[in-house]
Amino acid sequence: MSTIGKPVDRVDAVAKVTGRAHYTDDFYRPGMLTAKYFRSNIAHGKVKKLDISKARDLAGVEAIFTYSDVPQIKIATAGHPYSMDPAHADVADKLLLTSDIHHLGDEIAVVVAENELIAEEALELIEVEYEEFPALTTAEKALAMDAVPIHGGASNVVGEHQFECGGSLEDSLQKADLVYEDSYQTNMVQHLHIENHTAFAYMDDLKHIVIVSSTQIPHIARRVVGQALDIPWGGVRVIKPYIGGGFGNKQDVVLEPMVAFLTAKLDGRPVRISLTREECMLCTRNRHPMNLEVRLAAKSDGTLLARQMEVISLTGGYASHGHSIVAAAGSKSCLLYPRMAIGYHARTVYTNIPVGGAMRAYGSPQIIFALESAAEDTARSLKIDSVDFRIKNAAREGDVNPFNKKPISSCGLVECLEKGRKLIRWDEKRPAYINQNQGNERRGLGVACFSYGTGTYPVCVEIAGARIILNQDASVHVQTGATEIGQGSDTTVAQMTAETIGIPVEDVHIVSTQDTDVTPFDTGSYASRQAYVVGNAVFKAATELKQKILDFAEVLTGFPADELSIVKDNIVHPKSGKAVISLKDLALNSYYDKDRGGQLTADVSHKTTTNAPSFGCTFVDITVDIALCKVFINEIYNIHDSGVILNPVMARGQVEGGVAMAIGAALSEQVLIDEKTGWVHNNNMLDYKVPTFTDIPDIQSDFVETIEPTAAYGNKSLGEPPIISPPPAIRNAILDATGVAVNELPMTPQVLYRCFKDQGLID
Helix, strand or coil: CCCCCCCCCCCCHHHHHCCCCCEHHHCCCCCCEEEEEEECCCCCEEEEEEECHHHHCCCCEEEEEECCCCCCCCECCECCCCCCCHHHCCCCCECCCCCEECCCCCEEEEEEECCHHHHHHHHHHCEEEEEECCCCCCHHHHHCCCCCCECECCCCEEEEEEEEECCCHHHHHHHCCEEEEEEEEECCCCCCCCCCCEEEEEECCCCCEEEEECCCCHHHHHHHHHHHHCCCHHHEEEEECECCCCCCHHHECCCHHHHHHHHHHCCCCCEEEECCHHHHHHHCCECCCEEEEEEEEECCCCCEEEEEEEEEEEEECCCCCCCHHHHHHHHHHHHCCCCCEEEEEEEEEECCCCCECCCCCCCHHHHHHHHHHHHHHHHHHCCCCHHHHHHHHCCCCCCECCCCCCECCCCCHHHHHHHHHHHCCHHHHHHHHHHHCCCCEEEEEEEEEEEECCCCCCCCCCEEEEEEEECCCCCEEEEECCCCCCCCHHHHHHHHHHHHHCCCHHHEEECCCEECCCCCCCCCCCCCCHHHHHHHHHHHHHHHHHHHHHHHHHHHHCCCHHHCEEECCEEEECCCCEEEEEHHHHHHHHHHCCCCCCCCEEEEEEECCCCCCEEEEEEEEEEEECCCCEEEEEEEEEEEECECCCCHHHHHHHHHHHHHHHHHHHHCCCCCECCCCCCECCCCCCCCCCCCCCCCCCEEEEECCCCCCCCCCCECCCCCHHHCCHHHHHHHHHHHHHCCCCCEECCCHHHHHHHHHHCCCCC
8 A cells, every 4th residue: 555554644733733723712703702600519409599680780791591591401412423213312311501400510500791700700699509419429329229319210220231142141150160250440530631622602694503612523513402402403503623632521512502502592692611621520521430340250271151240330410421331331342252151231320420421432441441350360360371361262353243243354362462472571571570579669560451343333323424526736625524633533534535546645635624514424533433434435435536537537538447547646557657647637627628527526425334343452561669559660562453554653642642541540540529428629630640741651552453344444443442451451460569459440559558458568
């Protein structure tokens, strides 16, 4: 390939590093107003009295709206495609403003003022009186027999499902030489994307609302706004400029319905809401905390026979993505060790804590932490090397996915394990570390694997569009609905287009702004779907345009189209190797000849009906300081089978960013919630312990390239997988170094102190 697989520079690099890239808050319209939310300072209760009179009389306040002023239409904020199947409908439980408080920071009223200072002053003048209820902050409290349903109904269970696949679970458990059981817990973490949630809206006329938003899902946001305001979806236009990251947090429709409501109420005047960092951490979305119980059954030779999991996921005060997260994570994990019986039972429950939503890898980090921790403990109980144990049970090409009975068409997991083993010098270090681990500083090695999907099919529709136009100067102009949020999808689209047509990537111009009135339909950036799903649309569109170019070349030159090809800037006859016409001359002729030709373009929409699994593993070498209860990472390797690597530089960037996030989730990051009141103690970047660059070690990555036959360019998911396996690998390394199994995330010094003390390592 001439372009695919090459380290092509990012198409947005210069714009971003020079400040030329315009983000949502860079845009301004004359008369722009500022809106700020008045939020609850309790986690559970009801507004008894709300007095806005003093705030409304403040000079510079344009309007104040309360829960009684907004449409009483409950919406589902999750960024899922619309489903024609009522059984797959998201939970609609969110009003634009509410008098029923479900978590700390819930939105009660909104102030619209001339500027932010006036809006903040007005918020201080609002008086509120609550009827406060007990905060249900844990699974035990929410599921108790006497628990009050947070959203009414029969219970606090948002969703529940179970499945059994791969054979009889009961028979497999009975045949086992060892059945290992343990419990695990993961706590809430936050995305901390650089750009906070922000959006503004205005009306060019009195029928159409324009929203400019930092969103991962412009087309879905358009639909949800239409539903929230009960207006035609076509009356809403969503524009997505450059985005400063999302990681799933912007896969919810958080601000768009409100700014649309406000501009409609204020005669089309532009209104902006820009959340503070504290608001983002408290009132947008977070990773779901989960309680997990695992049983693994194995033969004495290490063959896994069965796996059973019980999971409770805490979704917080609103459903958001609800039960789909723990459901998706459970099914994706079936691919990792597929040759055994699998049982899975999961519940998602409402609690009075900040809302859980989509976050990078969509529940898989929680499930894989428990599974790979239990796998490690099982291997050690059988006295089998950790890597050998995984190689014995790992998925291979040709295995059948036990969940959906479909064959795995590409898989390099075993090769990933073998490569990681060599890179970290596992066989050399392991015996040395075992003999040295007696003092205060102890060395350990850890390994963990993962499986993941690429997209959401068959649960959701996977649709993408691509429009490619040959310009007069022989460059091409590409529009897609694929949402660039920093992951590099615009660059891979440029590479795909150049590769398929046969032109230099420098001649491909990508329209980086998504606009629901202009760009082709695409459901957005999530599920590591973009390169896989849009790739099929780009391939079809580029192939169609290439054929149109060659057909027109036949008209101009007389050479049969099927004997011609495009090489860089020319139409070439392969037999002679000579150019028969330049692409620029052909383009000019198509536009400007008075009698023939016309603009050469291709516009394709494609639905992908496959879902390719990706695989990989993490190897880590650590030092544990027993007295300090601190972990130091000496080496970490993240190895991936992501099919064909489209751009090696961007691929390594994805891995490094994902591993850095994973290290934070493993060792330090946690939203601290008061169990009695639901109060959040650290919704700021001083007290929330996200790692800085000084805390992150050198991150090493490598790839085992397979060719995925269901992808136009052989690629599979890579955006989310790097975050999945580092936490259990670090946990397993701590176990290797100290003999102590730490079964909760994050493994902070406080947690390590408790675990070390329980095991007698420290007084």
